[in-house]
Amino acid sequence: MEKIRITERLFYIKASKNPLSADVGIFEGDEFMWIFDIGADESVPMSLNKIQKPKNAVISHFHPDHMGNLEHAELNNTYLGANTFKYAKRGTVVESDIFFDDGERIRIFPLPSSHAKGSIGMEIGDYAFLGDATYSTMKQGRVCYNASVLKEEITVLKKLSAKFFLISHDEKFIRQKEEIIGELEEIYNKRDPKESFIWI
Numbered sequence: 001m002e003k004i005r006i007t008e009r010l011f012y013i014k015a016s017k018n019p020l021s022a023d024v025g026i027f028e029g030d031e032f033m034w035i036f037d038i039g040a041d042e043s044v045p046m047s048l049n050k051i052q053k054p055k056n057a058v059i060s061h062f063h064p065d066h067m068g069n070l071e072h073a074e075l076n077n078t079y080l081g082a083n084t085f086k087y088a089k090r091g092t093v094v095e096s097d098i099f100f101d102d103g104e105r106i107r108i109f110p111l112p113s114s115h116a117k118g119s120i121g122m123e124i125g126d127y128a129f130l131g132d133a134t135y136s137t138m139k140q141g142r143v144c145y146n147a148s149v150l151k152e153e154i155t156v157l158k159k160l161s162a163k164f165f166l167i168s169h170d171e172k173f174i175r176q177k178e179e180i181i182g183e184l185e186e187i188y189n190k191r192d193p194k195e196s197f198i199w200i
């Protein structure tokens with residue numbers, strides 16, 4: 001399992017399509033390893049379990065490609081949104097921003113998302129892991145965003161101090177904050193004020 005370095009303490013394991021498995025973020029804190037999304041490829045927990053350091057996982061949302069490995073990983077604690085908790089049946093529910101100091105300041109925050117209810121993100125320094133939260137959803141077989149949720153999401157994202165957003169399944173993975181917010185604002189501007197959903 002290849003770990004790709006982002007900074008001295010921050011790494012990720014690239015997403016795969018077969019099996020469908022999300023990007024896995026890894027931060028080496030002073031006390032804990034922080035894992036953002038545990039993926040679904042079984043080689044991920046196999047390699048993480050070999051690391052002696054205690055591990056905490058942050059699960060972006062309930063989809064299997066992001067949390068499928070949860071029961072195979074040896075974890076101290078798991079942080080997730082209320083809707084994800086319904087599926088995972090374990091861990092600490094994140095209802096408002098939580099901060100940790102583990103070598104760097106870590107912020108875990110609720111993230112309004114059309115893609116998945118109960119999404120959360122994790123910000124460490126210049127980097128914010130967003131999972132799939134910026135993606136659309138499907139309704140009646142059509143791709144769409146919920147207009148009011150998208151507006152809330154843009155507001156939360158703008159307040160983040162990170163310069164880079166880490167977008168799961170994206171070919172580049174590490175994207176400029178401004179570029180992502182620009183894309184979401186462009187979608188929001190296409191809304192019909194009489195409609196709850198933005199069809200794209």
Ligand SMILES: [Zn+2]
Nearest residue numbers: 022063065132
């Ligand atoms: Zn995904």
